[in-house]
Amino acid sequence: MPIAIKMPALSPTMEEGTLARWLVKVGDKVSSGDIMAEIETDKATMEFEAVDEGVIASIAVDEGTEGVKVGTVIATLAEEGEDLDEAKAAATPDPVRAEPVGSEAGAQAQPPPATSAAPEEESRPSTSSGRTEKGTAPAPSGDRVIASPLAKRIAADKGIDLSTVTGSGPNGRIVKADVESAAPTSVRPEPVEGRAAPAPAPVAAQDFGIPHEVEKLSGMRKTIARRLTESKQQIPHIYLTVDVRLDALLKLRAEINDALASQGVKVSVNDMLIKALAKSLLAVPSCNVQFAGDTLLKFSRADISVAVSIEGGLITPIVVDAGSKPISAIATEMKDLAARAREGKLQPQEYQGGTASLSNMGMYGIKQFDAVINPPQAMILAIGAGEKRPHVIDGALSVATIMSATGSFDHRAIDGADGAALMKAFKELCEKPLGLVA
Structure with missing residues (x-):
């Protein structure tokens, strides 16, 4: 019996993706674990592995196709000894197959592909490992x-x-x-009951005759736009800023790097700030939370999502349990996570989750900014540049290296006083940094 290979759900929230590239063709023999295709989600391009063994009988979705729904059949696999033509003919036509941009012209002239999935209501999303299903039958579409x-x-x-x-x-x-x-x-x-209301029509572009080019939004940029709009519309933000004296932290960093030089490990200021935020969340657990309607999730571990700029957008790889890790381990982990983030090689569990976020724009010379909360998290810390500023030390005016840090808090879950306590704890850890290594 032919095996239907379906568009996998490569993350818990994935609903559709782009079939970026096929690495197999009709007639190729595949075994469990073989890489069959590259699939672009809203965050990364990921490899899709075969689970079953057989021969590719047909490919139903061309590479470059956008908007392929999870559960849509993308290819058919013939089992050992099965005739390829018979396997292809046995596949069920798919009325909801997605198409590459610009392919609409031939949609009515060509018959539907021989290999397909059942409509979305009846098809179960595959797992990230590429599990396939046999004998899935079509079902009526109802009001869809x-x-x-x-x-x-x-x-x-x-x-x-x-x-x-x-x-x-x-x-x-x-x-x-x-x-x-x-x-x-x-x-x-x-x-209609059971069907969501249509989304409002987007505002039409107005170029006013100015020379321009139109650039299609990537899946990542669409997701960023949607999530940040939802965040600002649905989450009541409260912003709290502190000025942090960095001189002691910079001195400690130099000493740590000198000690780790023989191991090839180099700690950045950002690595130390990740540790400081994590320890602050553990010290003020009322801020290590998530708003969930009529409940509140209270986390006992601080997992820090760190904003990393990549081509076309940003992604937030997670340092799990950052509060209990040595700074050297955080530095090594962040170097690996950032490198793989820029290559699009992160696994979903490496960027989905986290209890709070940190966004550092100091390297761009930004003095201070207010970051947008990354839902469903309840806070994000925005880090500005450390710079020499006039500063009063022991009653006397002096010059110190000062950094502005701003916490954005979900006011539904975190009171202003609790947010202030977190910012105070963060400031104290940075200014007395031995607490980061104690």
Whole structure:
């Protein structure tokens, strides 16, 4: 019996992805553990491994295809001794297959691919290991609107409610021509039970005749835009800033690096700040929390998400249990995490989670800034540049290296006094840094 290979869920929140590249072709024999494809999620490009053994009978989704829903059949595998043509013919047509950008023109002229998945309501997402299922049967779509990704984008741009459009594609699928000929919906209908209300149409671009080029948003940039908008709309932020004298911390860092030179380990100021934030959260546990509607999660471990800038956006690899790790271990771990983040090689568990975040823009000369909370976390610490400033020391005006740090707190979960206690603990640890190595 042919085996349907489905779009895997490479993270707990993944709903769709881009099939970036196939590493196999029809007729290739694969074994468990072989890398079959590269799949781009909203955070990284990840390798997709085979679980079953067999021969690739057909490929249903071309490389470069965007918006492939989790659970969509992307290829068919023939078992040992099975005829490839028979395996391909046995596959069920897929009315919801995604298409590469610009491929809409041939959607009506070509028959649906021979290999496919059952509609989304009936298909179960694969695991990140690429587990496949056999014999999945199609099911009725009910009230779900079936439309190509391009048709959905055009409908959103034009303010068209897809439930009012009749599809001319295979199995009634709505395609580009259908929405281009439809009139914009003046009043959006109330949501039907079991189906979410259509998202508001985005504001149309206005170039005012200024020369420009249009750059398509990556999946990562779309996710950043959505999550940060939700954060500012749904989370009441409160901001608390302290000025931290860094001279003692910089002196300790130099001593640590001198001691670790023979091991090839170099500690950065950021590594020490990660440790300081983690220990502060453990000292003020009322800030090491997460708001969850009518409950509050109180964490007993401080996992610090660290913002790392990568091409096209940013990602937040996590230093797990940073409060109990030596600074040298944090330095080694962060060097590895940052390098793999920029290569797109992080695993989902390495950037999803965390109890709080740290974002450092000091290397850009930024003096102070307010960071947006990374949901579902309840706080993020924004670090500015350390710089020489006039400072009063023991009643006398002097010059010291000062850094501004601003905590953004979810006021639903963290009171101002608790946030202030955390910032006080962080400041004291930085100014008396032996507490970081004690």
